[in-house]
Amino acid sequence: MKGTKVQFISKNFIRMILLLIAVSIVTFTLVSISPIDPLSANVGQAALGSMSQEQKEKLEEYWGVNESPVQRYLNWAGDFVRGDMGVSLLYRQPVTKVIAVKLSNSLFLMAIAWAISGVLGFMLGVLSGAFRGTWLDKLIQGYSLLIASTPVFWLALLLLLIFAVWMKLLPIGLSVPIGVEASGVTFFDRVQHAILPAITLSITGVSNITLHTREKMIDVMESDYMLFAQARGESRWSMIRRHGLRNIILPALTLQFASISEIIGGSVLVEQVFSYPGLGQAAVAAGTGSDVPLLLGITLVTAAMVFLGNFIANILYGVVDPRMRKGGTVS
C-alpha cells in the first residue's frame, strides 16, 4: 500500500518534469518564430532610427538577437536547472522576483474567483441536475449558457462600465489607488481593487462548473441506487442529500482542480482589461515585448500550478473514495 503511494507520487513527479520541459521548448519555439523584433518593440521605431550602429549592436547583444535559438535555449535551460531563471529584460529584475510580485497580486484574484466559482457552480449544478426539466433548471442552464458564450473581456468591460464608470462604486483599474505611496496602501484598498476582476473571473468560471456538475448530477440521479432509494420511500431532498452529494463529490473534485487552468487563462484577459498588474498582464507584456526569460518563467510556473492542481485532485480521490482507499477495484 505504502509502496504504491510512493510510486504514484514519484511517477507523477517525473511526469511533471517532462511536461515542463515540453512546455518550455514549445514556448521558446513560438517566441523565436514570432515576427516581433525585440529592438523595435522595446526601443521604439523612432529612437532606433536615431541610434548609432554601435548602440544598436549593444542593444542587439542585450536582447540576444544574433545568437541561434538553440544556443539561447540551452543557455537558458542550463541556468534554469541551477535555479537561476534569469533576469527579465523588461523589468531589469530577476525573473523570480518579478513572478513573486505579480503572482501574489494574481493569486489573491484567482483564489477568490476559484472559491466563488467552485462553490456557486457546484450548488447551481447540483440543483439544476437534481431538478432537471423544471423552471429552476431552465433558468440556471440558460444563465450558464449565456455566460459561457460571452467573451470574458467583454463582460469585464461591461462590469467596468456599470460599477466603475456609471455608479462609481469601485475603482476603474490597477491594484492600488493612484498617487498613494506604497506604505499608505491599506488591505482594504487592495480588496477594493480586486473585487471587479475577481467577480468577472467568478462569473465566467461559474457557468462552466455549473454545466459540468449538472451533467454529472443527472448521471447520478438516473443511477440504479437513486431509483432504489426512491423505491425505499426516501424523499427527493433526502436522496439528494444522502446519495447525490456523496456521489457527485468525486467528479466535482476533478472539475474544481481542472478549472485552475481556466481561471489562469481567464485572468490574462481580465487583468488586461482592468490594468491589474498580475501574472496575466506580465505574461502579455513579456510576450509582446519579447522578454523571453520572463515569458518562459511565467509559462512554467502556471503549467506547474495546473499540473499540481490535477495532482492534488488525484490524491484526494484516494482519500475520499472508499473503493480506492481500501485498495479495492473501482467498478
Added chain:
Amino acid sequence: MSCQEKHHILEISNLSVSFRQYDRGTNQINLPVITNLNVSVHDGEIVAVVGSSGSGKSLLAHAILGILPYNASLAGEIYFNQELLTEERKKQVRGKEIALVPQSVNYLDPLMKVGLQVRNGDKSPGVMERMKALFRKYHLEQETENLYPFECSGGMSRRILLSTALMGNPRLIIADEPTPGMELSLAKKAMEDFRQFADEGNGVLLITHDIELALEVADRIVVFYAGTTVEEALVSDFESLEKLRHPYTKALWRAMPRNGFETIPGSQPYVKELPEGCVFGPRCPLFSEECEGEIPERVVRCGTVRCIKCEEDHSHHHHGREEAHTHAGS
C-alpha cells in the same frame, strides 16, 4: 382469479404504461410498453411474472411503487390491501408496506456503508436492533454493516438487499430479477427466503425471466408477452402441455430443457410495431383472421388467458396441438 377466495394483497387491473417520446423532430409519440396487464397476489402467495429479458417487466415494479420516469404515463387501477393505490398512497407505502428487492448490489449507494443503507440512515436503537436481528436471521456477520457494497460477495449482497426490504416490515415484496448471474444453489436459497416470507402470510411478486426457477418456488405463474399478460396459470398447470391455455405459454413449455428444448421462430415484437389484435398472432400456429380483432381476457380453468382459440375445458378432449389447429379451422 376465480377459484381462490383468499384476501388480495395486490390487485392490478388493466394497467397500461406508456412513454412520451419525440419521434422525428417535434413529433411526439406515445410508446405503449405495458398494455392491459392484470395480476393479483393473495395472502401467502408467490406470484411470478415471467417474460423474456428486456420486455418491460421491470416497469411493472416501478409502476406499483410509483417510481416511473417523468415521461411515463399510467392508466388502470392498482389495489393494495383492497385500497386504491394513488400516487400519493404509493409514496406512503413504498419502502414500508411494499418493498422492492432489486437485482444486484448496483442498487446500493457505492460510497455509503451497508449498515447505514439498510437502516436508511436511522440510528435509533429499535432500528439498530431490527437490523441486527435480520443480519442474524440471514447469517450476515454484524461487521457487515461497516462494509462498503464493493466489499460484499454476491451471496452477501443478496441477503443485504433482502434485509433492506424487510426493515420496513412489508406485507408485499416485489422482487425484480433477484437472482441473475447467481449460482443455482444461491438462487435457490434466495427463493427459499421468499417462500418463508410468503408462508408468514405475506405476498411476493416475483418478476423474472427464469421460468424454471419460478416454477420451483411460485404458486402461480403470470406469462408476460409484448407488454401484456397472456396467461395466468397455476404452477401445477405446467405439469402437462394440455393444462396450459395460451399458445405462447405452450411454446414456452416446449422450450424448457426437460420438455424437448424446442423453440419457435421469430421474436417478440417491438412496442412500436405491435400487431393488430393478438400480440402473439404473427408467431402463432393457430393464427386466423379473427385473431386480429380485440382479444378479451377470459377465465379458463382457474386461470386466465388472452386467446380466442383456447377451449373452455381442454382436459375432456384429447387435443394435441395439431388437433387444436384443425379444430380452430372448422
